Amino acid sequence: MSDIRFDGKVAIVTGAGGGLGRCHALELARRGAKVVVNDLGSSMDGSGGSSAAAEGVVKEIEALGGEAIANGSSVADAAGVKKVIDDTMAKWGRIDILIANAGILRDKSFSKMTQTDIDLVIDVHLRGSFMPIHAAWDIMKEQNYGRIVVTTSSTGLYGNFGQANYGAAKLGLVGMMNTLKIEGAKNNIKINAVCPVAATQMTEGLMPPAVLEQLKPEYVSPGVMNLVKEDAPTGVILSAAAGAFSIARIVETEGAFVGVGDDLTAEAVAAKWDQITDTSKTLPAFKAGGEHGQHMFAVAAGGVKA
Ligand code: NAI
Known part of the structure; x- marks a missing residue:
């Protein structure tokens, strides 16, 4: 089996200052990609912000002998998204890979969920994936090359108590992917979704330490590399956790004709x-x-x- 390499490729990973995004960024860099490490440096609920997290990951990549730049923009902000794309083009002149990974949580049972809880989560996950992908789209079309990953969740696919906002955003990304896999096909743009489970800031305290120990975020990235490689599939939802991988699909029953x-x-x-x-x-x-x-x-x- 040949090595999966990204030499000469330029990758943007959003929310890559920690957790899963950091692991994806490091793995891309190890395999030769030049990486834009975007992260607002927020806490799990979206508050705060500092580019220190992104800069820290850039230092890690440089220590491995890789090339990276940090970007502290919010993916939920149109001007911030423009800056990510502009910085990348100014530095390296192309965008081959975009991993939309940034995320926050505002969990509450539906009756307690405020409009702000809904808006913030939709803004970061759905608009915050939509906007960078949209901004990179024509560049990828011009290049006749693009590999995109959106980050969905079992909550979007199957549901979870207290996460109506998050689930809506996460399944919305699958809806976007389903159309972009069709629109991107003739320009060699492939788009897939990863559905991870991993021990990160986001899941801290939600599961016992022994379980979290098995859910290293590093265990998700090898699957993601397969979604952005040269001969990547398109339109796939790859579940990834604890070293296990599977594919999620929406299927219909055979059904029945009732009458007219x-x-x-x-x-x-x-x-x-x-x-x-x-x-x-x-x-x-x-x-x-x-x-x-x-x-x-x-x-x-x-x-x-x-
Ligand atoms: P994390 O909290 O460690 O990482 C998310 C990163 O996104 C943080 O570094 C944060 O600063 C950054 N971020 C937040 N808002 C941002 C914004 N507006 N602009 C730029 N960066 C921003 O969490 P984790 O677990 O690594 O999450 C990564 C992705 O994986 C998220 O989309 C999450 O919803 C998804 N996911 C994670 C699961 C898990 O088990 N950890 C399960 C399913 C999905």
């Missing part, structure tokens, strides 16, 4: 509910929204009475 016209009533749908929801019969994941429409027509056509 007078035959289509709420009761008729209820009568076929078991068949409609029979998850023992799921289809392969669709590659685009159009396949969903074809599926529905196929089920309807198969169900037309002679």
